[in-house]
Amino acid sequence: MAQTAPPVIVNMKKYIHIAIFIAVLSLALPGTAQEKTSGSSSSNQPGFWETVNDFFLPHPEHREILLEKQTLYFLVTVEKGENGWHHLVFNPNRGSQGIWNPESPDELLSNYCKYTTLFLQSIDQYPRRVLFVGLGAGIMPRFIRKHFPATIIDVIEIDGEIPGIAEQYFGFKKDDKTNITIGDGRDFINRNKVKYDIIFIDAYHAENIPFQLTTEEFYRKIRDALTPGGLMTANLANLGKPKFIANELKTVQSIFPDLAVFVCPGQTNYMLFAPVNRKFDSAAVKPKCAELEKTSNPELDFKAMLDTRMKEEEIKTMTGEAMILKDDFAPVETMK
Amino acid sequence: MPVANKKILYTIAFLMGFTLMSYEILGVRVLSPYYGSSIYVWGAIISIFLAGLAVGYEYGGKIADKTADLNILRRIIISPALLITTFPVYGQRLCKSIYELELDSRVSVLLLSAILFFIPCVFMGAIIPILVKIRAADSQKIGSAAGDVYATSTAGSIAGTLFTSFFLISWLSIPKCFLLLGLILIACWLLCVIFQLKSSKK
Numbered sequence: 300m301a302q303t304a305p306p307v308i309v310n311m312k313k314y315i316h317i318a319i320f321i322a323v324l325s326l327a328l329p330g331t332a333q334e335k336t337s338g339s340s341s342s343n344q345p346g347f348w349e350t351v352n353d354f355f356l357p358h359p360e361h362r363e364i365l366l367e368k369q370t371l372y373f374l375v376t377v378e379k380g381e382n383g384w385h386h387l388v389f390n391p392n393r394g395s396q397g398i399w400n401p402e403s404p405d406e407l408l409s410n411y412c413k414y415t416t417l418f419l420q421s422i423d424q425y426p427r428r429v430l431f432v433g434l435g436a437g438i439m440p441r442f443i444r445k446h447f448p449a450t451i452i453d454v455i456e457i458d459g460e461i462p463g464i465a466e467q468y469f470g471f472k473k474d475d476k477t478n479i480t481i482g483d484g485r486d487f488i489n490r491n492k493v494k495y496d497i498i499f500i501d502a503y504h505a506e507n508i509p510f511q512l513t514t515e516e517f518y519r520k521i522r523d524a525l526t527p528g529g530l531m532t533a534n535l536a537n538l539g540k541p542k543f544i545a546n547e548l549k550t551v552q553s554i555f556p557d558l559a560v561f562v563c564p565g566q567t568n569y570m571l572f573a574p575v576n577r578k579f580d581s582a583a584v585k586p587k588c589a590e591l592e593k594t595s596n597p598e599l600d601f602k603a604m605l606d607t608r609m610k611e612e613e614i615k616t617m618t619g620e621a622m623i624l625k626d627d628f629a630p631v632e633t634m635k
Numbered sequence: 636m637p638v639a640n641k642k643i644l645y646t647i648a649f650l651m652g653f654t655l656m657s658y659e660i661l662g663v664r665v666l667s668p669y670y671g672s673s674i675y676v677w678g679a680i681i682s683i684f685l686a687g688l689a690v691g692y693e694y695g696g697k698i699a700d701k702t703a704d705l706n707i708l709r710r711i712i713i714s715p716a717l718l719i720t721t722f723p724v725y726g727q728r729l730c731k732s733i734y735e736l737e738l739d740s741r742v743s744v745l746l747l748s749a750i751l752f753f754i755p756c757v758f759m760g761a762i763i764p765i766l767v768k769i770r771a772a773d774s775q776k777i778g779s780a781a782g783d784v785y786a787t788s789t790a791g792s793i794a795g796t797l798f799t800s801f802f803l804i805s806w807l808s809i810p811k812c813f814l815l816l817g818l819i820l821i822a823c824w825l826l827c828v829i830f831q832l833k834s835s836k837k
Contacts, residue, residue, distance in 0.1 A: 371674050457673055483671020486740060511667040626668040630805035 362386075365468060370460040377468045384408065385468050387436040389504055396504060397436020399469040405445060407599070410563040411501065411534045412438050414570040417561075417604050418532050419446075419497075420584040421574060426450050426496035430524070432484040432512070433502035434461050437471025444474070452477045453495070455487040485511040488520045496526050500533040510629040513547055517626075518554040525575050531555065533571040542621075543634040544569055548614060549621040560609040581605050643830055644766050645787045647708070647823050652791025654816050655759050657799040658719060659684050661812050662752055664804065665726060669734045670744045679741070683748040684756050691760020698761065703768035709827035711762055715755040716824055720817025723810035726751065763788060 365385070366377040373389040380386065387397040398408040407413050426447055431440055434456040443450060456462060459481040465471035473479060480487055484502050498521055502512050511517060521531055533551065535544060548571070552558045555573035562569055572579055588601035609617075624631070662680050663672065670676050698707060733747040763784060771780035803812055 457671070482740060483673045485668060485671040486673075489669060489734070490737070509667075509672050510664075511671055514668070516668060625808075627810060628808040633801075633805035 366464065368460060368464070370458050372458045375458075375460065375464060377464065385436075387464070387469065397438050397465075397469060399436055399438060401470070404470045405442075407438065407442065409438070410568055411570070412442065413599055414561055414563065414568075414572075414604060415439055415499070415532060416442070416599060417584070417588065417601060418530065418570075418572050418579075420587045420601075421579055422497070422530065423528065424496075428453065428493065428495050429497040429499070430455070430495045432488070432498065432500045433457075434465060434471075434479070435501060436469040437462070437465035438469065439499060439501075440477065441469075441471050444472070444477070450476070453493075454479045455484050456481060457483055483509070483511070485509070485517060488517070488524060491520075491524050493524075494526045494529070495524055496529050498525060498529070498531045500531065503534075503536060508543070508631045510624075510631045511626070513550065513631055514624045514626050514629050515550050515553055518551055522554050522575065527576060528574075530572070530574040532573070535569040535571060537566050537568060540634055543631055545617050545621040546624055546634060549618040550624045552614070552618065553623050558614075560614055561604065561607050562609060563607065581608060640830060641770070643705075643826055644770055645783070646826065647712075647762065648766050648784050648787040649791035649794075650819055650823050651759055651762050652788035652793075653795035653798075654715075654719070654791075654819050655684070655688075655756070656792040656795035657803070657812075657816055658752070658755070660796060660799045660804075661809060661816070662748065664809055665730065665751075666744060666747065669730055669747075670740060673740075675741050676744055679744045679748045680752065683745070683752050686749075687753045687756025688760035691757040691762075692764060694757070695761030695764040699765045699768035703765050703772065705769075705827045705831050708762065708765055708769075709824055709831070711758055711765070712820055712824045712827065715758040716817055716820035718755045718758075719813055719820060722751075722813040722817070726813075 362381070363379040364376055365379050366375070368375045376388045378386045378388060383400065383402060385399045385401065386395045389396050395409070400406055400408060407416060426443075427449075428451040429443060431452070431454045434440070434454050437454075440452050440454060443452060454462075454477065456479060462471070462473065462479050466473065484500075500512070500521070502509065518531075525531060535547060537544065548558070548560060548569070551571055551573065555575070557574065557578045559572045559579035560569055561572065585601070585605065588605070659680060662684075663676060666676050666680065695711075698711075729750055730747060733743060733750065736743065738746070766784045767777070767781045770784060771777045774780070799812070803815070807815065
């Protein structure tokens with residue numbers, strides 16, 4: 300027994316050395332990487348935030364950090380750019396989850412929000428009840444409240460800290476016709492018993508795509524929760540995973556055959572838009588859009604947005620070899 | 636009773652660890668379409684697995700002190716093997732019926748995980764002390780026997796975790812994954828049977 304003891308101790312020493320080496324290495328790595336990013340100056344354009352492959356917190360010289368909070372799910376930061384815009388960032392990697400200009404609170408800055416106004420032109424009647432799967436900065440709920448004061452707004456958000464952050468930094472206001480539920484979107488829609496006129500799905504972010512919100516079964520539940528004239532919009536961030544996008548398009552199309560797809564400038568996002576029982580008629584919404592363009596902010600170029608619609612053949616080519624995602628088989632994490 | 640071959644014991648320890656963690660990751664995949672993938676689902680599944688293992692270790696230790704041989708090992712392995720192989724048959728039905736009780740999400744997910752995963756984990760946990768006892772039966776080196784068995788089974792767990800999350804889920808549908816795990820345990824059972832036959836011939 301005594302003879303075997305020394306080699307064990309020698310081995311332990313070797314392991315301790317390896318552990319110290321790894322610890323030093325892990326401390327040194329982020330430091331060098333941060334130096335690399337500090338040299339680049341930020342342009343503070345929303346496009347920059349949506350496309351940049353920036354794994355580290357932005358340099359404080361260019362962006363003021365208003366809040367940094369570790370929640371159950373994310374490291375949430377609220378950052379203020381040089382132009383005063385507020386950005387909501389989940390985890391210090393890439394992409395902004397919401398942009399808001401406190402000096403012009405009603406202006407829509409992100410592509411997701413701009414396209415959503417386009418889709419809203421296709422509804423014929425006043426929406427009585429809408430659902431948001433994922434709250435984010437709460438820019439769209441705010442927009443809906445402003446234009447449709449009587450609409451009941453339901454929100455399902457996984458992270459209990461987000462509503463407070465949206466209220467404090469992004470001008471979101473919770474009123475007595477706004478219901479916020481904290482939980483998973485799938486659990487909510489499984490148990491849902493009411494009908495919605497519009498369902499907004501904005502629940503895929505960064506590298507984390509919850510597979511249970513991508514499947515055929517999920518979208519069938521979404522369709523069942525819509526009124527006969529209802530509509531569904533989904534925001535698919537383009538995370539450099541074309542296979543995922545193709546599979547997702549095919550999956551949604553299997554439930555909503557009349558799906559319309561718009562590709563945001565720079566291919567940052569794919570906007571999915573699916574009215575129940577009817578097609579999205581670009582020609583019909585054009586006059587409505589022209590009218591709105593005159594009255595609202597000039598940033599909204601509806602004609603340019605309508606032109607980014609994917610043609611049916613394009614969708615067909617893209618989804619040609621794609622598969623329909625199911626609860627039993629939806630390996631979204633490994634799709635490239 | 637002949638002392639079992641070292642290799643067989645370690646193979647069983649490794650495959651048991653592999654199956655256990657693979658089963659845990661698949662468990663999350665089964666519950667997510669109902670409860671989502673909120674932190675509660677992970678918390679519930681991990682705690683139920685640990686509870687099952689704890690009870691399994693306790694009973695396994697008691698059994699090992701009475702009899703520790705391939706025969707008892709074989710009889711314990713067959714239960715989780717059958718439960719996991721047939722999981723696709725009963726899993727979805729149980730999920731549905733518990734989910735539809737409309738309990739509080741946390742209570743519901745804990746109850747369902749307990750019903751689905753607790754019992755197989757008890758059996759898989761019980762294997763470990765028996766392996767230790769068989770391994771240490773002919774020597775005084777109980778410490779290294781326990782260390783070896785735990786190290787091997789944990790190595791299996793690492794392999795099971797990585798293999799399932801990195802590859803298996805993207806290769807096979809969930810019911811097929813369960814079938815595969817069941818087959819791995821049935822292979823362990825066969826190992827015991829074959830070795831028993833061999834040694835009884837001698």
